[in-house]
Amino acid sequence: MRLAGSASFSEGSGAVDRSTSCAYLFDMIGQSLPQPTTDLATLRADLDTWGYCLAKDLLDEDLVAAIRQRLSDQAAGERAAALDYRFPADAEGDDVNQWVYLLHNKGTLFHQLALHPVARALAAHVLGADHQLSAIDAHITFPDNKAMPLHTDQWWMPQPRMPGERHNRQGDLVRGGGPFGEPAPSTTAISPPMVLNFMWMISDFTVENGATRVVPGSHLSGVQPTGEPRSDEVQPEGTAGSAIVWDGRMWHGSGINTSTGPRLGLTTFFCGPVVRALTNMTYATRPEVFEGLDGDMKRLLGFAPWNGYGATDDPLADFARPGVETAGEL
Numbered sequence: 001m002r003l004a005g006s007a008s009f010s011e012g013s014g015a016v017d018r019s020t021s022c023a024y025l026f027d028m029i030g031q032s033l034p035q036p037t038t039d040l041a042t043l044r045a046d047l048d049t050w051g052y053c054l055a056k057d058l059l060d061e062d063l064v065a066a067i068r069q070r071l072s073d074q075a076a077g078e079r080a081a082a083l084d085y086r087f088p089a090d091a092e093g094d095d096v097n098q099w100v101y102l103l104h105n106k107g108t109l110f111h112q113l114a115l116h117p118v119a120r121a122l123a124a125h126v127l128g129a130d131h132q133l134s135a136i137d138a139h140i141t142f143p144d145n146k147a148m149p150l151h152t153d154q155w156w157m158p159q160p161r162m163p164g165e166r167h168n169r170q171g172d173l174v175r176g177g178g179p180f181g182e183p184a185p186s187t188t189a190i191s192p193p194m195v196l197n198f199m200w201m202i203s204d205f206t207v208e209n210g211a212t213r214v215v216p217g218s219h220l221s222g223v224q225p226t227g228e229p230r231s232d233e234v235q236p237e238g239t240a241g242s243a244i245v246w247d248g249r250m251w252h253g254s255g256i257n258t259s260t261g262p263r264l265g266l267t268t269f270f271c272g273p274v275v276r277a278l279t280n281m282t283y284a285t286r287p288e289v290f291e292g293l294d295g296d297m298k299r300l301l302g303f304a305p306w307n308g309y310g311a312t313d314d315p316l317a318d319f320a321r322p323g324v325e326t327a328g329e330l
């Protein structure tokens, strides 16, 4: 594994401003940054300490090859049919990369990723035993792309406030609207993680092909990045079939692909059961796909009420019912 920008950390020479950076953690904890591992206890500890972890060798070669083929075919098919999604340059700063959404509709082999025991164990560790899928999408970074601005995945989470202070109105928060600050740990209470991004490496992730950039320890800062690149970013590399996993508060963004081929990332993005999912799973799941889902996958997609939330007519039912099956005007 190579870490872009790691020189600033390892030199310990003041290359990074220790009053504002999470670099101080190296001195305080005396640990190295997360390394790829298959040990679940280490993965959990890395998530807690650094805000991300590197889960090694989760999928065997044949499964990775099958997923890569299905994803590549789907991406090419969507592009040929002019259904491919690229963000407008003024929205995400990049209009080269392709996003392939709602992968659970596009091949049952993708369901294995959402149901994978390590993914579920880490989702449970961060979010609790009950969690849902917020998205199951691929992010394919192509050569000549732009770096994604640093961001967190829960910019919409209100900051804690002391009694008497004006509270943050959740519905008024805007993406990219701060509060901004430095990634050093907060000295006051911060919000918990509400989402977990489990980014599967369907091809090798390298510095050259735009591996995800992260700012270690930034999940404890309680603030948002401005989007600008930073000297304390690192860019962990990993092999296909592995995953980089991060806490929703972590500062991160995809990298620049200077290689000659695409980087295939696939996120099974988990959220707590009262968080609105990024993609509208219950509306978007195709009927023939729904028919083939088992209970666990239905629960992950949000078809099951959670303590009454997400119910249709019966809060205690195992699964919500579509409108056509509920009572209308009588």
Ligand SMILES: O=C(O)CCC(=O)C(=O)O
Pocket: 139, 148, 153, 197, 210, 211, 212, 213, 252, 253, 254, 255, 265, 267
């Ligand atoms: O594709 C990547 O490396 C990062 C994607 C990302 O930032 C996100 O899903 O929030």
